[in-house]
Amino acid sequence: MIVRRFVTPVVAAMVLVGACGGDPPPPPPPPPQANQDSLRAYQDSVRRAGEAAQAEAARLAAERAAAAERARRVTAARTTLEEMVFFDYDESDVRDDAAAVLRRKVDILRASPQVRIRIEGHADERGSTEYNLALGNRRAEAVRQFLVGFGLTQDRFEIVSFGEGRPRQQGATEQVWAQNRRGEFIITAGANAINPAN
Amino acid sequence: MRAVELKRIAWGATLALLALAHAGGARAQDQIPGVSLGLVYSASYVPALALKPFTGSFGGEGVAPDVEAIVGRDLRNADRFEVMDSLPAGLIGDGLDYALWDRLGAVWLVTGRLEGAGDGYMLLLELHDVVYGAVKEQGRFRVPRFSDPDFRMAVHRASDEIVRWTTGDPGMAASRIAFTVTDAENNKDVHLIDSDGENLERVTNNGSLLESPTWAPDASKIAFTSWKTGYPRIYELNLATRHERMLEPVRGAGDYITPAYSPDGATLAFSVLGSDARSGIFTYDVARDCCLAYLSGGPWYDFSPTYSPDGRWMAFNTQRFGDAVPQVMLMPADGGDAETLSPYQYGGGGYFTSPDWSPTGDLVAFHGAIERGRYHILVAALADGGRVLRQLTSEGNNEDPSWAPDGRHLVFVGERSWGYGLFVVDVATGQLRTLVSGRRVGVPDWSPALAPR
Numbered sequence: 001m002i003v004r005r006f007v008t009p010v011v012a013a014m015v016l017v018g019a020c021g022g023d024p025p026p027p028p029p030p031p032p033q034a035n036q037d038s039l040r041a042y043q044d045s046v047r048r049a050g051e052a053a054q055a056e057a058a059r060l061a062a063e064r065a066a067a068a069e070r071a072r073r074v075t076a077a078r079t080t081l082e083e084m085v086f087f088d089y090d091e092s093d094v095r096d097d098a099a100a101v102l103r104r105k106v107d108i109l110r111a112s113p114q115v116r117i118r119i120e121g122h123a124d125e126r127g128s129t130e131y132n133l134a135l136g137n138r139r140a141e142a143v144r145q146f147l148v149g150f151g152l153t154q155d156r157f158e159i160v161s162f163g164e165g166r167p168r169q170q171g172a173t174e175q176v177w178a179q180n181r182r183g184e185f186i187i188t189a190g191a192n193a194i195n196p197a198n
Numbered sequence: 199m200r201a202v203e204l205k206r207i208a209w210g211a212t213l214a215l216l217a218l219a220h221a222g223g224a225r226a227q228d229q230i231p232g233v234s235l236g237l238v239y240s241a242s243y244v245p246a247l248a249l250k251p252f253t254g255s256f257g258g259e260g261v262a263p264d265v266e267a268i269v270g271r272d273l274r275n276a277d278r279f280e281v282m283d284s285l286p287a288g289l290i291g292d293g294l295d296y297a298l299w300d301r302l303g304a305v306w307l308v309t310g311r312l313e314g315a316g317d318g319y320m321l322l323l324e325l326h327d328v329v330y331g332a333v334k335e336q337g338r339f340r341v342p343r344f345s346d347p348d349f350r351m352a353v354h355r356a357s358d359e360i361v362r363w364t365t366g367d368p369g370m371a372a373s374r375i376a377f378t379v380t381d382a383e384n385n386k387d388v389h390l391i392d393s394d395g396e397n398l399e400r401v402t403n404n405g406s407l408l409e410s411p412t413w414a415p416d417a418s419k420i421a422f423t424s425w426k427t428g429y430p431r432i433y434e435l436n437l438a439t440r441h442e443r444m445l446e447p448v449r450g451a452g453d454y455i456t457p458a459y460s461p462d463g464a465t466l467a468f469s470v471l472g473s474d475a476r477s478g479i480f481t482y483d484v485a486r487d488c489c490l491a492y493l494s495g496g497p498w499y500d501f502s503p504t505y506s507p508d509g510r511w512m513a514f515n516t517q518r519f520g521d522a523v524p525q526v527m528l529m530p531a532d533g534g535d536a537e538t539l540s541p542y543q544y545g546g547g548g549y550f551t552s553p554d555w556s557p558t559g560d561l562v563a564f565h566g567a568i569e570r571g572r573y574h575i576l577v578a579a580l581a582d583g584g585r586v587l588r589q590l591t592s593e594g595n596n597e598d599p600s601w602a603p604d605g606r607h608l609v610f611v612g613e614r615s616w617g618y619g620l621f622v623v624d625v626a627t628g629q630l631r632t633l634v635s636g637r638r639v640g641v642p643d644w645s646p647a648l649a650p651r
Contacts (some may be wrong), residue, residue: 082315090521090522091521091522102591126571127549128551128553129597130455130501131515131524133430133455134499134501134515134524137471137472137498140472141472158451159472160428160472161430161455161471165409
């Protein structure tokens with residue numbers, strides 16, 4: 001087996017030589033003598049085109065990335081604008097955690113002058129129905145005045161109370177009640193003109 | 199008082215007679231300094247009343263037992279009599295044996311006969327004074343045929359006449375209660391129910407939140423607040439046509455809530471909250487569709503107005519003392535200085551809301567938290583300036599009292615371990631009955647006495 005493997009390429013070479021006959025092969029035609037300058041120019045143009053395409057692709061990619069980033073930030077801004085705030089039992093004071101949420105809204109609202117918001121005030125089921133309408137309104141008003149206090153104009157906000165009539169959760173535990181004592185934020189104008197805060 | 203009546207005053211012993219000291223059982227911090235509070239009822243004489251089985255003629259025989267049953271229940275609900283159980287006709291006989299009724303313990307005896315008359319019936323009622331053995335009063339009442347929607351109400355009006363004959367006071371059987379019922383989508387609609395718990399009827403198809411239904415004094419309209427446009431606005435529902443009319447937001451933006459008619463029906467008082475201008479209580483002339491007037495309010499909120507029966511005063515709820523301490527105040531009906539009726543302790547607190555001025559003019563009912571988070575129905579006598587509160591409930595949470603046209607009964611929302619219901623309490627005896635249960639009910643308003651249509 002070892003011998004046969006060695007012989008086979010030799011036979012194949014002999015067969016190839018026989019097929020060419022005895023004549024020497026004609027010399028290959030000389031390659032076209034390119035003008036060295038135009039060749040460089042050609043190579044340069046190819047390179048430049050490649051670079052331009054690459055740059056364009058990079059630019060488009062960057063643009064897409066920027067758009068995606070901006071969309072992400074707009075979405076995040078919208079989420080921030082719509083983020084609820086919560087209140088203590090039977091109180092309309094803006095709590096510290098609510099103030100932090102509202103402060104983030106202020107920055108976005110400053111950057112997005114076309115955005116208008118409806119602030120909805122809600123109460124938990126305890127206490128009287130009509131009193132809770134007033135309490136819900138006081139909560140919405142407290143939120144509005146907090147925002148106006150940062151220099152935003154009052155006409156960008158309308159307030160409406162739903163009292164205890166629109167609970168987020170049903171039940172009679174403190175956990176449920178705490179979720180129902182809230183301010184909600186509905187964007188009523190300028191939803192397509194939200195600018196993330198700088 | 200006649201001797202025979204004194205003998206029967208034993209009924210008074212069955213009344214809940216709980217001393218002022220009752221409130222002493224509560225924890226010390228639940229006390230309101232300077233305020234007497236308790237389940238206090240004065241012993242009152244409750245005479246025994248019997249109904250002789252009603253008879254009929256000319257086609258009235260068929261409905262006579264129905265009419266008798268309605269009258270009997272109405273007189274029990276009046277809480278002014280010890281209504282005796284029906285006795286078999288065989289025991290009583292056809293005639294009128296005053297001595298027999300006297301032996302049975304009756305002080306009053308009511309007999310009734312129904313005669314076919316035209317399309318319906320004529321109900322002839324007689325009130326007998328058993329002790330004197332004489333007819334005290336008699337009356338004839340037109341009753342439409344059984345299938346007529348006004349059949350029961352016509353009988354209720356006759357029942358109220360019996361109350362007037364015996365006591366001189368108006369009754370409340372011929373009346374209805376408006377209230378909200380919450381559906382599975384958390385929407386609310388106005389429902390009506392007769393004073394005896396019959397004829398539950400939904401009268402709006404609102405599809406949104408709705409609160410504070412309130413009767414016009416002639417019972418032709420009900421005003422309420424609905425969110426159906428997305429904003430709370432006041433509507434008037436014409437009960438005959440079922441047409442709804444929105445009160446234009448005459449004050450501009452804001453929540454338009456808690457309407458109440460003046461006793462002459464020409465004016466609606468209501469609150470506008472969160473207005474860009476001043477929040478508070480306003481009146482508007484709905485008869486002439488003009489003339490908005492600002493009564494009270496400011497940076498604080500005033501709401502839930504209720505007129506005195508003479509139309510000269512108004513009780514209302516205020517948040518002017520701050521969050522969590524709403525108080526009931528009084529002021530002239532065209533505005534002016536307000537004084538506090540509920541026992542607010544400066545710096546101390548107290549939660550008192552939802553006032554309703556009694557048709558007799560001397561009492562204002564509201565509800566309040568005697569201990570934090572527990573709400574009970576309270577009644578303040580204006581003569582005492584709110585320093586004596588009578589507590590009418592002791593179980594669960596209880597809200598939003600509204601006076602019956604007899605000035606003795608209150609309907610309110612009770613929250614119990616089994617759910618929510620409408621309850622009726624007799625302010626004089628503390629007697630309690632359930633009007634509606636098994637539904638999420640709210641903000642009841644008792645109608646005035648309903649006249650024939």
